[in-house]
Amino acid sequence: MNRFSLADKTLRLLAAQVNLNGTFNHSCSFKNTNLPLILVLQVERSSSNTLFTIVTGDEKHSLTVNEADKDKHLVLADFIESIATGRMDTAEPATTRVRAESVERGQLLDANQQEQLHHLVRKGGSLLLDVGLAETVYLAVHCTLSRKGITAILATGDSCPRTQCFTAYGDDQHSFNRLLQSLDHLAASAVPAELAA
Known part of the structure; x- marks a missing residue:
């Protein structure tokens, strides 16, 4: 589909x-x-x-x-x-x-992966995440300098890549929640049609 x-x-x-x-x-x-x-x-x-x-x-x-x-x-x-x-x-x-x-957030990431995301939100950087899909999710996070927040790029897939990019302003918890939400959306779009039915 x-x-x-x-x-x-x-x-x-x-x-x-x-x-x-x-x-x-x-x-x-x-x-x-x-x-x-x-x-x-x-x-x-x-x-x-x-x-x-x-x-x-x-x-x-x-x-x-x-x-x-x-x-x-x-x-x-x-x-x-x-x-x-x-x-x-x-x-x-x-x-x-x-x-x-969408997979429930508690099931999508384990505690270690959530801590890695918190670290990305605080310090920036990149990360490869295995969230149980056929392909790895690539994340890159830049901490914005002009205001408190992040710019994030998420991608998965080689043959038919899916990407998301956004900037979120606010405290670390708000940025973390937006990153989780985008990860949820990206994972949902990558789920094969037969599993989504």
């Missing part, structure tokens, strides 16, 4: 739009294909949750996300990627990709 991954520009747009009410037109480009996904995103916010409605052609999908979830744009991105992959066949939202395929 082909796994579509939204381009960084689209993720930045979604991060802003999840905090607004309104209708937004998107021509989503994906990192691993030249085919765009044309969609209309409708955002309806309330005090307790946000309702996202995705209209693509004659299909309509909806997703409700709790307002307390800080990474609503990532949940929405996973939902859009699932629609593009063809895993959504009803208007009722299925479990999002991150929830369905």
Whole structure:
């Protein structure tokens, strides 16, 4: 099964739009294909949750996300990627990709690996991690000088590499949590389709 991954520009747009009410037109480009996904995103916010409605052609999908979830744009991105992959066949939202395929953080890394990640967040450097996938995960972390935070690059795979890059500002714990979250997403995208089903 082909796994579509939204381009960084689209993720930045979604991060802003999840905090607004309104209708937004998107021509989503994906990192691993030249085919765009044309969609209309409708955002309806309330005090307790946000309702996202995705209209693509004659299909309509909806997703409700709790307002307390800080990474609503990532949940929405996973939902859009699932629609593009063809895993959504009803208007009722299925479990999002991150929830369905992600290994629980406690199972993904052992205590030694978590300590190695804490060290990377504090000092910077690079690391090879075996998280139980067929391929090793490569991490490179740079501690930013202008403000407290990190810039991280994560990659896995040789024949079909998957990469993530981000900058997170905040204390060490915030940066560590963002690194774990990105590692979760990367591991989820690398899980073979037969194991994810």
